[in-house]
Amino acid sequence: MDIVSEKIYCRACKRKTNHIIVTNEHGHKLQLTDSYLNYEESDVSFDVEYSIVQCRGCDSFSFLRKYNDEEMFNLTGPDYYLDRDYYYEYTVYPEEPKKENPLEKQLQFKEKFEFNHLPDLISGIRNETINAHKHKMNLLCNTGIRMIIEAICKENGIDKRPKMGKGGGEVLDKENRPVMVNLKLFEKIEELHKRNLIDEKQKKLLNQIRDIGNETVHEIKRPKSRELLQYLDIIDFILYNIYELPNLNFEKEKKS
Structure with a gap:
């Protein structure tokens, strides 16, 4: 034996x-x-x-x-x-079950909304971002949150503006078409607000997330899981307002 x-x-x-x-x-x-x-x-x-x-x-x-x-x-x-x-x-x-840490359970992302109308681009980035948070890849998660904001703008045609010359007019190319330049993220967020896709409070929150994202990228500052959880909740709330609320219908069926 x-x-x-x-x-x-x-x-x-x-x-x-x-x-x-x-x-x-x-x-x-x-x-x-x-x-x-x-x-x-x-x-x-x-x-x-x-x-x-x-x-x-x-x-x-x-x-x-x-x-x-x-x-x-x-x-x-x-x-x-x-x-x-x-x-x-x-x-x-079979492996020994891992003991669940109460703090880790508290920091897990929980779906609060059901999404049926998200564009594929946004849905894909969102899924990868949530997965990064689940596996404690905080830098990637924070980058993903920023990408979701960029994707919302892109899906709504908010990504470029005409280049302006020193005299105030639009700069044209050889074919007499306006030369387009990329908008900065804070300009895109402002445009979302102008189009009533987000309200004033949401604009402020997105700009705060943008600022923290800049710190992550430029200063290699690792965000905390609890902070990222809040950002994900904010992003989901905004996504729900933009893509799901307009498709809700609570009309009662007419009696025959």
Whole structure:
């Protein structure tokens, strides 16, 4: 009987228990070993074992991966090369459920609106931005929020304006057409307000988000998850007002 040297999680017992490596009818362990010796281009020395294991308490079966490489050690003395205590990483499948952190649960983004009329461009950016927040990629999430604002403007034809000359008139190209230049984001937000797509309060909030986004990009300042959660809620509220409210209809059916 070959006993696993460390207690591992059992899905039936719902705790860490002692396990044995399963053998077949011929007494051979159901185990596969591998190491860097099998790979000519391997840069790191490693050893790995894959085993079918059985709980000694309830007899249920699991799959175990036992892994070690040359960088997995704890120093036990002053000599960096000689005073090393190597350790193994045990990964069992099915895996042990992760304990939910109450704070992390509180900071999870929760859908407050149902969207059926978002343009594909906005919907795609929104989904990726929410996914970035879920995986704590705060810099990418903040950039995504800024991109959603840009996409709202683009979908409403708010992205360019005629270039103005020193005399105040429009600059024309060789074909006598106005030369167009890109609007800055604060100009786009102002135009959203002029077209009554957002109100004064929403304009102020979007400009605050824009300012914080500039800090993130130019000063590499990492925003907090709680702040990003608020921005996502604000953006969703604005998206709902622009794209869903105009499509709502609460008319009662006429009696025949």
